[in-house]
Structures are given as structure tokens and as C-alpha cells.
Amino acid sequence: MKFSKIPSATITRLSLYSRSLEELYHNDVKVIASDKLAQKCGVNPAQVRKDLAYFGEFGVRGVGYFVKELLFEIKKILGLNKRWKMALVGIGNLGSALVAHENFPKQGYEFVAVFDIDPAKVGHRLPSGQKIYHVDEMSRLISEQEVEIGVIATPANQAQNAARALIDAGVKAILNFAPIQIQVPEGFIIENVDFTVKLDNLAYHLTMEVV
């Protein structure tokens, strides 16, 4: 099954729907009206219906969506009905924050390996339990641990090397936090996290307000 024409904005919204549905599920809500779900996620109701329509028919007219069922379906679509094993490269302040962040395990993402090149760090164990390995051991550990996703939290000038090592070691996708555009082979899956893009959104709204 290939859904090649699904806009990436739809996938991002599916993530948001799943977060809201998760919360509703934990609060024991069984059914939610399409309008209410839309409102909770900050999108318009037509958009919710359009996004879901790519993947099938969900919900009952005049009733709404069954929370548990829709959550299950969305998680299946996103591939979140399994645990994803991740390796982190670069255990500075940002890397430490990521490894300790409670949202990752909660959403099914697990850091099973942590790498750095700093001799002062290599060999130590993190409060979250992982031992810090030298990047020279990446190939062996990523294969042994069946890591699929690499996360880069190195300084900018080491990010390209980190990416090359991760790709050589066999990861299938990379999430990059370093403030640099990383070159990857054609077709390789990479996402960049740029905190300032969110700030531009705030700046735009603040500017519009006073004009």
C-alpha cells in the first residue's frame, strides 16, 4: 500500500489528532463529535474530515468518532503501533534533554543507544540508563540493537559526519537538531527540527496585531 499523494501537512495533523485522542481516551471519553475534535486540535472540521478521508471512512454521521477506534486506526496509519528504536549522536545539553524527555517513550520512541566523541563522556552511564559509546562502535551497536532512527544533536560542524556514520551503520531515517542542512543520499528520509520556525510564526502574529 502506497499513499504517495498524502500531503505531509496531513501527516503532521494526524499526529496532533492522535495526541488529542490519546488524552480523550485516558479521560475515558468514548465518543467525540467531529467539530469538537477539530476545535481541540485547532483546525477546522472540514480539514479533519478531509485528512481522514485519505485513509478510509471513519466516524458515524450525527454521532462522531469512536475515540478508541479512531486512535487505533491513526496509530496504525502513522506506524505507531510498534516501538521505534533510536540512536542519539551528541550528548550535550540538547542531547541530554532529548534522552530524558518523557514524550518520546510515551509516544513509542526509545533511545536504545547513545554516542559521542568526547573521551570525558564515553563510558559513562546516563540517569536514564543508557551507556555512552564512542561513535567508532556505532556500526556494531546499531546493527545489534536493530536501531531504525538516528537522532543528531551534535554541534553544527559535526552533524554531517554524524549523519554519514549513522547512514553507514544502517539507520533508515534521521531526525536532525543541528542547525545545518545535512546532505543525504537521494530518497533517504531526514527531518530537520528548527526551533526558530515556530518563533517566526509568533513574530508574524505579533506583527500583524500591531499593524
Next chain:
Amino acid sequence: MKFSKIPSATITRLSLYSRSLEELYHNDVKVIASDKLAQKCGVNPAQVRKDLAYFGEFGVRGVGYFVKELLFEIKKILGLNKRWKMALVGIGNLGSALVAHENFPKQGYEFVAVFDIDPAKVGHRLPSGQKIYHVDEMSRLISEQEVEIGVIATPANQAQNAARALIDAGVKAILNFAPIQIQVPEGFIIENVDFTVKLDNLAYHLTMEVV
């Protein structure tokens, strides 16, 4: 001037265009074809034209966009032709990474005040120069420094208090990194950063590949 009907995805893409144009500008590129700019940003050319059309007429048919001019216009639209002063609440690993992150000053965002409640941290000065103040001094400092944006990097259970203090102190917008939905007054501008949403995108693509 109010652009109330501009989709937020358009604003996010304008950020990406400005990043690419900035790079082109620094590499002394004077003119770029619409298709090339689109490709560089990973969107389709029609989308670029549609996004820009909300704000006026840009580019010359058969020639493309003048890099410097378009960059200037997009920065004006986004409100990036000024420096934005920010206050950080919570100087743990994540907060320290944010304050040290080179992308913020590069894009015009400056942390001018840093707050925490930990007596072991308050009073110390960060490598980047800011002194750490107790949140009790927030109201005075945010007013004195004319801070407009508050950034929350506290643990989840302190994020709501941090938001309340920031709003009381007079910030106009909040960027929240804590893994919790913060309640703000109707109409107040808040953006949440959830790292796992990007991972869901990777997971989706990895899942689709093997199905």
C-alpha cells in the same frame, strides 16, 4: 493591514523560503528561478507562487525572484526586520541548549532574561552572558527589558505556573517546550514545540516504505 485568512502552513513555508533565500544571499546568488527555489525548499513551484500571492506580486516572469528583494519582503511580512527580545523560564538541559543555540540570534531572536526557581542556579551567570534570576523578579525585568516573547523550558508540572507568571509580567506570546497543554487566555498567542510530531512523520514514511 490584517491578513486573517492566511493559512498557518503558508507562514511556516515563508520561514523556510526565508532560510533558503538567506543562504542564497550569503552565497552571492542574485536571482533564482521559482522552480529552483521551490525545489530547494522541498515544496512544489505552484505552492511557492500561491503562498507569495497572498502578499503581493513578486518575481519577474521568465526570470525568477530577485533574492535580496524577496528576502527583504518575506522578512518584513514575518516581522523579522527587527530583533525580538525573549525571556526563558527553566534553565535545565533544554533551556541551556536553547540559550546557547546559534540559530536564535542569527534569526533575530535574543534571550535577554533567564529565570529559574532553583536556588542553586539563581544568581549564576551563563556562558552566553545572561544572569539567572528568580521568577519572583520576572515582572520587573520583563517590563524593564521590554521582553515580548516568553519561552518555557520547565518540567511539565511547572509549565502552567511559568505561563501564568509570563503572561502576568506582560509578554505577548509564548513558545512552550514543556510536554503539556498550557491554558492561556482566549486570543493569547502560544505555540507548542513537540519533538515527537516530527518523529511521527519519519515513522509514517518508514512504515509506508515496507508495506
